[in-house]
Amino acid sequence: MEQAVFESVRYSAVCHNCGAELECWGTQALTYNGLEWDVESACSACGSAVAACGGDIPTERREQMLSEHGPARLEVSSPPTQSVAIMRVLRTELGVDLAGAKVLVRRVLNGGYSGTLPEMERLARKLRASGISAVATRP
């Protein structure tokens, strides 16, 4: 069983209950279910606390995560002969078409494919499950 990988960002929003500033803590996690986005928030004024789970990470939070923690890179050390197998994983996991997968596989093999750590770790695990030697790294 591989370990869960997660990364969090803190941000503020407006409390639905009283309109005061709400402190939120968003976490992107890679669990056995795949990628999950959870938000916990607590209002310092009225004490209202909310926890929300599921759904995709909002673009704004993803950008915040990348700028605060830095992007992680997907490193594949397989020979180019495995690029078809890599493309198959990318198509399944990212839902891209053949043309998109061809562009992506080049980026992956050049070490130019990056994202959040949980996202890269998820792909690295899927690639390893297909016999491709891959790791998620952060410079």
Ligand SMILES: [Zn+2]
């Ligand atoms: Zn409140």
